[in-house]
Amino acid sequence: MTSAALPIQTGDRRRRVMITPEGIALPVTVASRGARVGALVLDFLILFVALLVFTLLLGWIFGGVIDEIVDNADENISGAGEFLFIIYVIMLFLARYGYFLACELGPRSATPGKRMTGIRVASRDGGRLTAEAVIARNLLRDIELFLPLIFLMVAPSGDMGAAGFAGMVWFLIFMAFPFFNKDALRAGDVIAGTWVVEAPRAKLAETLSTQGAAKGTSGLTGATYQFGEEELSVYGEHELQTLERVLRDNNDEALVAVHATICRKIGWEPGAGDERAFLEAFYAQLRARLEGGMRFGQRKRDKHS
Structure with a gap:
């Protein structure tokens, strides 16, 4: 995609x-x-x-x-x-x-x-x-x-000639490219x-690192979200950081899109209305799994690792 x-x-x-x-x-x-x-x-x-x-x-x-x-x-x-x-x-x-x-x-x-x-x-x-x-x-x-600065320092001497000034203009275009x-x-x-x-x-909400979030119990519906080793193994540190940004920004459309993507990836049937609780639980449990692997020298940098 x-x-x-x-x-x-x-x-x-x-x-x-x-x-x-x-x-x-x-x-x-x-x-x-x-x-x-x-x-x-x-x-x-x-x-x-x-x-x-x-x-x-x-x-x-x-x-x-x-x-x-x-x-x-x-x-x-x-x-x-x-x-x-x-x-x-x-x-x-x-x-x-x-x-x-x-x-x-x-x-x-x-x-x-x-x-x-x-x-x-x-x-x-x-x-x-x-x-x-x-x-x-x-x-x-x-x-x-560096090259534009060198040309600018040499220019006052008048020793560059027409080719030198053309080169200076060319490199100054690169210097001004962000504008x-x-x-x-x-x-x-x-x-x-x-x-x-x-x-x-800004840091993540405190609930993301609490025991309640790790257990995956929704405060809205009371549903419990528990993910197995096979389901958590599909993602790594890069995806965890992406999920962290989504939770921090708390954009409803992004939460729905990420929820649907994760459910599709791990084979769950996506529901509706409880996306943030699902993602908080998945984040907490995925982070715990990755941190546990690091303690034994095992790192999963991304989903392709």
């Missing part, structure tokens, strides 16, 4: 409804351009401070070797100096690429800067954020940010099939 992101008819122009591959409608809010710029500035500030501390630490530990590298920059340096230089270059590479890749591939799909501004990276089809997508969107940062579309997508987002959305800080 294909997926799509549809606008919600409300006063907020950044609100969308995302249709997942399972046919579940999830309301999301596209992150503002200001929040994305703020997150990027914070991330670069974190990287700058980390590199400064790393450089000072190297200078304190290997001060003599560094002095040798500086004094003999045009001559042969010792093996220790070469090794230290290679370590520093590797650190710069990891800071430039590894920081964003590692953070966005984590469970929160966000760098510290994004987390502080309340946004995260997500797949536009509602599926799991893959490593290929994260790598693709981050590799294009050179074209979208050319309503979802504030970078070129990297377009290629990777991702977007950046707001990450709600």
Whole structure:
């Protein structure tokens, strides 16, 4: 089943409804351009401070070797100096690429800067954020940010010529790409099939982690929902997180759609009128099963695992 992101008819122009591959409608809010710029500035500030501390630490530990590298920059340096230089270059590479890749591939799909501004990276089809997508969107940062900045720094010197100015304009188009579309997508987002959305800080209702919810007793109808091992085994951590968002948003249409999807998947006959109690019970029991598996080193990341 294909997926799509549809606008919600409300006063907020950044609100969308995302249709997942399972046919579940999830309301999301596209992150503002200001929040994305703020997150990027914070991330670069974190990287700058980390590199400064790393450089000072190297200078304190290997001060003599560094002095040798500086004094003999045009001559042969010792093996220790070469090794230290290679370590520093590797650190710069990891800071430039590894920081964003590692953070966005984590469970929160966000760098510290994004987390502080309340946004995260997500797949536009509602599926799991893959490593290929994260790598693709981050590799294009050179074209979208670093190369335009380099051209802008060189431009005042007047040494670029007509070809240089044409290249600068070309790369500036990539830099300004988020202003050319309503979802504030970078070129990297377009290629990777991702977007950046707001990450709600609200927590699940307390009833989801109570014993009553785990037992699956509805406060509305008195019905008891108990699911067996075979029924709970069809879903993993990704689907649990999706269900968590649905319960948090408490959108009636989404609750009905998810309820019908789960019932169809596990072979139950979907009723009507008690969808939230059913989903709370399924969430609590699925979470308990997954947490129990983790204690024994067994993880089920998604329904395909």
